[in-house]
Amino acid sequence: MKAWLRKYSLLLPLVVWLLVFLVLPYCFIFIQSFFETDSFGKTIPGVSIDSYQRAFSNSLYIGTIFRTLIYAVLVAFLCILLSLPLAYWIAFKVKRNKTLLYTLISLPLWVSYIIRAYAWKIILGKEGLLNTFLQWAHITDKPVEYFLYSTFSTIVCLVYILTPFVAIPIYTAFEQIPKSLIEAAKDLGAGSFTTFRKIIFPLALPGIISGGTFALVLTMGDFLSPLLLGGPNTLFISNIVQNLFGTSNDRPLGSAVGILILLLIFLILGIAARSEKKLSSLKSDSR
Amino acid sequence: MSILIIKNADKFYGKNHVVKSLNLEVDDSEFLTILGPSGCGKTTTLRMIAGFETPDKGSIILKGEDITYLPPYKRHVNTVFQNYALFPNMNVSENIAFGLQQQKKDKATVDKKVTEMLAMVRMSNFAKRKPAELSGGQQQRVAIARAVANNPAILLLDEPLGALDLKLRKQMQFELKSLQQQLNYTFIYVTHDQEEALTMSDRIAVMNEGVIDQLGTPEEIYNSPSTEFVAGFIGDINKLSGKVTAQNELVCNGQNIIANTKNIPNGKEAKIFLRPENIFITQSNNGIPGKILQTVFAGTHTKLEIQLSDGNIVHINEPVNSERRYTHGDSIHLEVKQHTAIIFE
Amino acid sequence: MNTTSLKNFLVSFSGIAVLLFLYFPLVVIVLFSFNADTVNSFPIQHFSLKWYSVLFRDDELLQSIGTSISIALISTAVALLIGIPAAYAMHKYDFKGKKLIDKIVLMPITLPGIVTGVAMLSFFPFVGVKISLTAVTFGHITFLCAIVVTQMLARFKRLDPYLEQAAYDLGATPSATFFKVILPNIKTAIIGCVLLCLVLSMDEIPVTFFLIAGNNTLPLEIYAMMRRGITPEVNAISTLIFIFSTTAILLSMRLNKEK
Ligand SMILES: Nc1ncnc2c1ncn2[C@@H]1O[C@H](COP(=O)(O)OP(=O)(O)O)[C@@H](O)[C@H]1O
Ligand SMILES: [Mg+2]
Numbered sequence: 017m018k019a020w021l022r023k024y025s026l027l028l029p030l031v032v033w034l035l036v037f038l039v040l041p042y043c044f045i046f047i048q049s050f051f052e053t054d055s056f057g058k059t060i061p062g063v064s065i066d067s068y069q070r071a072f073s074n075s076l077y078i079g080t081i082f083r084t085l086i087y088a089v090l091v092a093f094l095c096i097l098l099s100l101p102l103a104y105w106i107a108f109k110v111k112r113n114k115t116l117l118y119t120l121i122s123l124p125l126w127v128s129y130i131i132r133a134y135a136w137k138i139i140l141g142k143e144g145l146l147n148t149f150l151q152w153a154h155i156t157d158k159p160v161e162y163f164l165y166s167t168f169s170t171i172v173c174l175v176y177i178l179t180p181f182v183a184i185p186i187y188t189a190f191e192q193i194p195k196s197l198i199e200a201a202k203d204l205g206a207g208s209f210t211t212f213r214k215i216i217f218p219l220a221l222p223g224i225i226s227g228g229t230f231a232l233v234l235t236m237g238d239f240l241s242p243l244l245l246g247g248p249n250t251l252f253i254s255n256i257v258q259n260l261f262g263t264s265n266d267r268p269l270g271s272a273v274g275i276l277i278l279l280l281i282f283l284i285l286g287i288a289a290r291s292e293k294k295l296s297s298l299k300s301d302s303r
Numbered sequence: 304m305s306i307l308i309i310k311n312a313d314k315f316y317g318k319n320h321v322v323k324s325l326n327l328e329v330d331d332s333e334f335l336t337i338l339g340p341s342g343c344g345k346t347t348t349l350r351m352i353a354g355f356e357t358p359d360k361g362s363i364i365l366k367g368e369d370i371t372y373l374p375p376y377k378r379h380v381n382t383v384f385q386n387y388a389l390f391p392n393m394n395v396s397e398n399i400a401f402g403l404q405q406q407k408k409d410k411a412t413v414d415k416k417v418t419e420m421l422a423m424v425r426m427s428n429f430a431k432r433k434p435a436e437l438s439g440g441q442q443q444r445v446a447i448a449r450a451v452a453n454n455p456a457i458l459l460l461d462e463p464l465g466a467l468d469l470k471l472r473k474q475m476q477f478e479l480k481s482l483q484q485q486l487n488y489t490f491i492y493v494t495h496d497q498e499e500a501l502t503m504s505d506r507i508a509v510m511n512e513g514v515i516d517q518l519g520t521p522e523e524i525y526n527s528p529s530t531e532f533v534a535g536f537i538g539d540i541n542k543l544s545g546k547v548t549a550q551n552e553l554v555c556n557g558q559n560i561i562a563n564t565k566n567i568p569n570g571k572e573a574k575i576f577l578r579p580e581n582i583f584i585t586q587s588n589n590g591i592p593g594k595i596l597q598t599v600f601a602g603t604h605t606k607l608e609i610q611l612s613d614g615n616i617v618h619i620n621e622p623v624n625s626e627r628r629y630t631h632g633d634s635i636h637l638e639v640k641q642h643t644a645i646i647f648e
Numbered sequence: 649m650n651t652t653s654l655k656n657f658l659v660s661f662s663g664i665a666v667l668l669f670l671y672f673p674l675v676v677i678v679l680f681s682f683n684a685d686t687v688n689s690f691p692i693q694h695f696s697l698k699w700y701s702v703l704f705r706d707d708e709l710l711q712s713i714g715t716s717i718s719i720a721l722i723s724t725a726v727a728l729l730i731g732i733p734a735a736y737a738m739h740k741y742d743f744k745g746k747k748l749i750d751k752i753v754l755m756p757i758t759l760p761g762i763v764t765g766v767a768m769l770s771f772f773p774f775v776g777v778k779i780s781l782t783a784v785t786f787g788h789i790t791f792l793c794a795i796v797v798t799q800m801l802a803r804f805k806r807l808d809p810y811l812e813q814a815a816y817d818l819g820a821t822p823s824a825t826f827f828k829v830i831l832p833n834i835k836t837a838i839i840g841c842v843l844l845c846l847v848l849s850m851d852e853i854p855v856t857f858f859l860i861a862g863n864n865t866l867p868l869e870i871y872a873m874m875r876r877g878i879t880p881e882v883n884a885i886s887t888l889i890f891i892f893s894t895t896a897i898l899l900s901m902r903l904n905k906e907k
Pocket of ligand 2 (some may be wrong): 345
């Protein structure tokens with residue numbers, strides 16, 4: 017039938033494009049992770065779990081994965097910590113210009129990553145804003161070196177970049193809480209903090225989890241912040257992958273580590289989706 | 304002559320059997336209303352006529368031509384949508400011209416028709432306005448003009464007045480009816496408002512759970528409903544119970560009632576449906592005995608709620624200017640107008 | 649001050665503080681772009697526009713801007729051509745695998761850029777796309793499809809479904825309906841989408857990083873400048889990018905909100 021033909025001719029270009037330039041590349045690194053390398057570092061097609069064995073036996077790889085995971089949890093936690101008061105303020109305290117403020121928190125999402133990362137170089141550098149300010153104010157008498165090119169600056173930058181990703185779902189969750197519930201809690205004698213702890217926080221938990229998951233997953237896959245702001249010892253797992261595809265040129269191993277990152281991310285997303293679902297179903301039951 | 308025939312149409316949404324073996328013949332130039340409660344399948348039926356849905360079984364015949372599988376843009380019927388669906392990017396004139404342009408009519412013809420349509424719905428002064436700049440009633444008029452401009456064989460209207468407030472709705476009912484008479488078009492009108500159906504229609508098809516229960520003039524539907532559903536859905540009605548004692552005779556709370564008992568055998572229990580206007584309070588002592596439960600003042604009349612001796616509740620309307628006043632607890636007797644009760648088994 | 653208003657104050661204060669944290673770094677860049685000094689130290693001694701004039705004499709930077717603009721224009725155009733019809737089909741029809749397409753199209757956004765980058769780097773040569781600016785363009789098209797499809801799908805969903813039916817009802821064929829009724833009504837959304845795509849393409853790094861050879865794109869040129877040492881010139885170009893992106897994004901948000 018004609019409608020049938022129309023439907024598929026509209027879809028076909030996208031489907032073909034995604035297949036060739038997205039799905040097959042993803043499949044290919046999965047396959048490539050089973051390839052081998054010869055002594056000159058050349059990739060040889062084959063089926064071997066050598067790369068995975070190397071990834072698991074060398075603490076550089078498996079250790080870095082876990083260290084990155086810990087950093088990611090820390091970043092997610094800090095982002096949530098910053099997002100809660102921001103979202104709470106806009107959702108419950110601000111009366112006018114809410115849309116403007118919402119725009120203000122979502123705007124940085126779209127502003128160039130490199131610029132936002134670069135800003136921290138100016139702020140945290142040895143001769144940067146913070147150090148010169150501290151000296152100017154006579155709080156320190158010489159520059160604090162570890163502000164920049166350290167794990168500290170990397171984490172600060174990631175928290176800065178990812179906070180809007182976390183604040184938006186939390187704000188949305190806050191806004192979706194019926195105002196009547198909050199008024200009912202107050203009516204029954206709960207103070208602001210009790211209302212937050214007993215009503216707002218539990219009801220917004222799916223949003224908080226979803227925001228935190230964003231930060232977690234994005235940190236796991238980030239290689240630019242450590243590259244730009246990290247020190248000699250700052251190593252995130254993505255930098256290892258980047259090196260394996262670059263200077264070290266061990267693509268099978270790089271692919272294997274990449275696949276491990278993906279699996280870990282799928283695991284995190286899966287757990288998050290399940291707990292969000294469980295929490296939202298609880299919520300609708302109690303209504 | 305029938306302009307449209309729906310033959311044994313079935314429609315399923317998944318397992319949900321929404322329209323059940325529906326048969327309907329629509330006469331040329333009549334105002335036919337499909338009336339039924341929300342969810343009974345009215346919209347689905349209309350959409351099958353318009354071509355937005357295809358029946359799973361059965362056929363739809365327009366002027367002798369089978370159009371069951373014809374796409375909507377090839378059908379000679381037009382729809383007035385409930386939310387009007389005016390194109391927000393076009394002004395009033397452009398909206399009305401749209402259908403004619405699709406038929407590749409030349410500009411002069413289109414312009415002439417648009418002017419004519421604008422005058423017909425009294426919107427000539429608003430030709431250049433965008434839909435967003437019109438009131439609900441005006442948008443409604445444009446939607447009608449746009450559909451009529453195509454000279455459709457049938458105009459389909461799906462609850463077109465649903466979004467308007469009561470006063471405007473009454474006015475538009477009147478306008479629509481006179482428009483239909485003036486144009487001499489066939490209208491198929493969908494509504495769940497029985498009062499609207501009664502006032503506007505030449506014939507009403509009462510629909511219930513995907514089936515047309517009764518098709519007839521408003522009088523037929525009101526006075527001799529063929530099913531309990533129709534009797535209950537149209538107008539106010541009281542439901543009493545009794546027993547058939549002889550051909551066209553029943554006994555109810557010890558009193559005899561004369562009414563058409565159809566072919567219910569003697570001695571059988573029967574349901575007696577009575578319109579409020581056919582029950583009176585009688586001053587004599589040989590009526591159905593009852594007690595006043597409540598009286599409610601309603602302007603031109605007083606609504607009385609009465610409990611009969613068998614426990615059934617009856618509502619009647621007592622003219623305000625009647626000499627007697629009744630209050631809670633009064634014992635009274637009721638008389639039923641002969642041949643007005645509707646009897647079901 | 650009683651406790652309630654103290655609490656209110658604390659909540660508002662911390663909320664505003666976080667908001668300031670989000671904008672402070674950007675303000676710093678803008679301020680220091682007018683700093684006459686070569687070091688970004690506190691406090692600023694002299695203001696000057698000299699870094700902006702340096703900028704306009706930096707051939708490599710200017711060339712990278714040209715490269716980025718070309719890539720952004722081409723990939724946005726192709727992504728629209730592929731994405732809009734597909735979004736329309738996904739809105740209009742039900743078919744097997746719709747959910748799957750929905751998931752796949754979003755992968756460049758949901759999955760880490762590093763994996764997408766190395767996957768494309770490894771596979772593109774097999775389909776004859778050498779690591780080059782062409783490869784970068786192809787990579788950009790792929791992730792812009794995610795933007796186009798989601799944005800346009802959202803717009804189609806907000807469109808009154810009866811408009812399309814009304815057009816059919818009045819005798820318009822599917823293509824006439826699309827061009828005369830659908831397209832004029834999603835025009836603003838398309839423009840909004842174009843702006844968003846341009847900004848995202850001009851800023852993209854993770855995929856570009858792996859696929860690039862030859863000339864740099866703008867963000868990679870900035871990256872290179874940063875590695876060479878903090879040049880105040882970066883402040884100036886960053887300020888310009890910030891102004892351009894913000895304007896485009898605000899415009900895009902506004903256009904997307906329009907009915
Ligand atoms: N597109 C659809 N998909 C599934 N079910 C539908 C659809 N449209 C209508 N229905 C169902 O079919 C039944 C009849 O709907 P409809 O014809 O719209 O009723 P009416 O117009 O009389 O209120 C309802 O139960 C409704 O939920
Ligand atoms: Mg309906």
